[in-house]
Amino acid sequence: MRTDELIVQLARAAGPVRPLPGPSVRLARWTAAAVSMTALGVIVIGPRADVLTAIYQPTFVALAVATLGTALLSAAGAFVLSVPGIERSPLQRAVPLLAGGVWALVLVVLLTTGGDPVQRILALPFHWACVIEIVGLSIVPSWVLFVMLRRAAPLRPAWSAAFATLAAVALAAVATQVICPLDDPAHQLVGHLLPVALLSLSGTIVGRRWLYWPRDVSR
């Protein structure tokens, strides 16, 4: 097809479109929906018995803030990357990873200050229940986020998929912290952070195909 014919076809097919809201608006909408859904999930599963005491513990709060920060910054990164030309610097892609690093660092510091860190890690305090909760609580928020990203134009599908998955599973990890009665940093590291990292990796591999843009060019 000649380019001038293509232009005529595209112009004929072009109806009015509503400009996509900015990343901050979309982030606010996703956060509202995802936090509500995750909170509902926590209520259904049931929070830990000592939740009212735990939320006043500085370590619990520090960990929750670091995890929530990772979730929100990752979601923000995914929304920014799904709009062409809006990313001002590659550093923006590093921010969610740095937030995840801070989360890991908080856990390592807590583990070290608690004493005998190597032995506690080697005991592999891993429980499938936490992994199942993280997966279960992240399914709907991640699906919603991926659908929102597909409506935009994710030019870097692997990055968008990575951040979208990390956002959803990190949010689910915050919720799991409210459900799981084990505050041991070794368990948080092996049973919460590690599954989040592995799930994010899987989400990147699977999700980048689903986010590949532009779709239906050849189909």
Place this chain on the structure above:
Amino acid sequence: MTAEQERQSAGLMRLAQSGDQVAYASLLVLLTSTTRQFARTRLGAVPWIDDVVQETLLAVHRARHTYDPGRPFAPWFYAVASSRLIDVVRRERRVTSREIPGDVLPDAPVVGGMTPRDEIDVEAIHAAVSSLPARQREVIEALKFRDQSVREVAGRLSMTESAVKVTAHRGYRALKRLLGRHERED
């Protein structure tokens, strides 16, 4: 993109988003020359510059709702154009590394009065082609059964030439799988 082109493109895109088809056509004409220049600067005089241009125009069309009228147009447009340029370059490299021009292939050997072509199970090939997804089937039938050119197929099916090549390539892979399975069943 000059400051004047930036101002003009942003204005035309705003009108295009509200459904003004004339403004949209003008924008696409303007972007055609901008994209051609952009691609030539990066790739030199390659024969598939038009593929980059057409892929970019299609991408602009699909992404036009993501342009925020409150922001500059150039970063949005060049992000789209760069992404399409990279994809087309990757595709062309892939095709170049795998394809052998027809004129350098040796003639098929004749063994016992039969060429390998005689041994091909034509019915199995037709059955496999029929089971392909509609768009792949249309493209392969046009290219291989009706001997139409990529350009002709692209025009008839309202696709870009690159898209026809990619669809055909996917179809060939699917056929290879299907025919491999068929042979094993035999």
